[in-house]
Amino acid sequence: MAGSTPASPTAEVPLAAAAPLIAAAAAPRKTLGGEAWRRFRRHRLAVASALVLALMTFAVLFGSLIWPVPINAIDFAAHLQGPSLAHPLGTDDLGQDLLARMLYGGRISLAVGFASMVIAVLVGTLVGAVAGSSRSATDTGLVWLIDLFLSLPQLPLLLLLIYLFRASLRKLAGLEIGTFILIVVVIGGFRWMSVARLVRAEFLSLREKEFVEAARALGAPQWRLVMHHILPNAFGPVIVAATIEVANAIIAESTLSFLGLGFPPDVPSWGRILYDAQDYLDIAPHWALFAGGAIFLTVMAINYVGDGLRDALDPRRVL
């Protein structure tokens, strides 16, 4: 096992002499959560990224209180201006303040990213776990389902789904909430396959491991095998996949916004801002740079936090 430390040789001495020696080599008491936090802190990049993420989350949640400029105040006299004191991030083609729009749009982008990731990971883990722990027909059927979803032409289907359900959901939950639910479900619903495949593959290899067999020999029921022995050991790659899903979802949302199927054009999200900016790249590069930079920074930070989490939650890794 990689990264294992040579343990103290104390317990290899004959039984009678062993007890006092072992007591001398007592390890400090530690809880599981505290231990994971200690290990996470060792990962500098992850800690820095967590700070960046926290700062971003704070900014998009409370930034509009500190910078109370309306997102749709049109001022043609100040259109396409670069950063200035009046507009720290410049303005767009309608003279709207970009900082205000970024702060508002970040809320949507981050919320869509995380919510879609949660759906993708939940569905993927469920499908992967059921497929990986059942034999024969169920497994085959679920693998077919995964392949089916992977081979579907996603964009036309997304369009169809959104056309079909947009009106009724908006009526049910209001314009913004309805659109949010629809987008999150649609993005998450088309992104669980990679997680499902990962989880299934992990399950297939883990369920043959001797420690799982040992638990079976102890009389552990199936749910206990899955929840205590297989799933915790399968989560390393899933955490990494989850962080990538957040990034993918943020980008997928921008695609939908671009096609006019996401949020209405007057509601900004980072992806929406980026797409609006592309026609003006040569005369107003700041417009695209800030939105793109925010997406880039978020995705990077999430990836590093994912790496740190994976390492911190794996007790075999020496940190």
Next chain:
Amino acid sequence: MDASGQPAPAPLLAVRDLVKNFPVKRGFLARAVEEVHAVDHISFAVGAGETLGLVGESGCGKSTTGRCLLRLVEPTAGDIRFAGRDVRALRGSALRMLARDMQIIFQDPYASLNPRMTVGAIVGEALIIHRLVATRREFADRVVELLETVGLGADHMRRYPHEFSGGQRQRIGIARALAVSPKLIVCDEPVSALDVSIQAQIINLLEDLQQKFGLTYLFIAHDLSVVEHISTRVAVMYLGRIVELAPAAQLYAAPKHPYTEALLSAVPIPDPTAKRRRIRLEGDVPNPIHPPAGCHLHTRCPRAMPICAAEIPPPKETAPGHTVACHLY
């Protein structure tokens, strides 16, 4: 083989005509086209408090036999009785209750402990599964007691398996098996992965535990010298069948089956001047998908006769408690 001539009136574990075939799936829709005959009609009995050694080379079906007993592997056919109960008829919770009587110690102390659980959680898992303790206090006390029984200490409870050496890990595996106070433990090559110096410690520990708790062992190994030390009786397996079963002393002093003779002649003698007649078996073990007809050994046996290729030799009791499956007898 009928209860192997074991003098004990009712054996703790009686196995009759146990068969395990693994399907080999190939081709369109993964149909089972062939079968690996891992365990081929074996019968034996283990009396309470004794240790039955089960030896044979890699792939002869000894581990599969051990796993069939605990129903970790579903036997294809045969009859397994534990203390009179039909093990193969057990279903659901009754099957899980079998775990309180029969436990297993694994070969690889690195693969057999969950890397994400603390030693305390690993050793105490059975206590939770079978609700053997009522409070956290009781749980901790019992886990410490188990750890101390195997020569570890209370301070090891909160550590993770990777912080231990191979020998210590094997002790953790033993403590886990002891948690349910089992009657029989299948020791599946428990020392094969350990250093020679530590092998002796683990074997001594197993012997101490046997005396202390009145345990019965099915001790699987590929090393005859390890088995000689701990076993009351020894069964020798070749290609899924038991070829010879005898009290340990008798088997080592006067082996009957040509395969046993060959195995024994391969055990090194710790004396460089000692000479011994080496019996070499030519060739490799045949493929268990297509085992040879008649006696499985006839393709390699130095004393093979025409009948060996034609008929399966029935087990024959040549002396009290000593059974051989060979046409020579």
